[in-house]
Amino acid sequence: MIVSQRLMLLQQMESKFGEQNKEKTSQIQAAETAFKRNLSLLKDIEAAEKSLQTRIHLPPPPELVSLETLYWASVEEYIPKWEQFLLGRAPYPIGVENQNEAENTIQNKAQQ
Structure with missing residues (x-):
């Protein structure tokens, strides 16, 4: 009776130990997979950052520089x-009403 109970407990312990080992192995594999995924993501982020850094240092196109200068x-x-006028010391500036003329001038200069 005691021997059979001991044998049953021993089998239960071995079974539990086996399950714990399987779970631990599964967790290790999941951690390794996550590490590889994170490493890959980090490399992608670093590559994107490097690409953006090179774009930041490019000079703007001449059309943009010309437009900015005219603005x-x-x-x-x-x-x-x-x-x-904005300080409340003068009436609305009448010379500014003809905005189409100013826009045409800017467009003509931009096309040159």
Whole structure:
């Protein structure tokens, strides 16, 4: 009786130990798979970062530089006319109403 109970307990312990080993092996494999996946993702992120860094340092296209220059020239031209109006010291600047003319001038300069 005691021997059979001992044998049964021993078998249960061996079974439990085997299950624990299988679970541990499964966890190790999952961790290794996750590590490989994370390493691959990290490499992809580093490659994307490197690609973006090279794009950041490229000079803007000449059309954009020209447009930006024309924009700031227009802003500087109209600031004095609007400044007094925005400060409440002068009426609405009448010369600015003809905005189509200013836009045509900018477009003509951009096309040159």
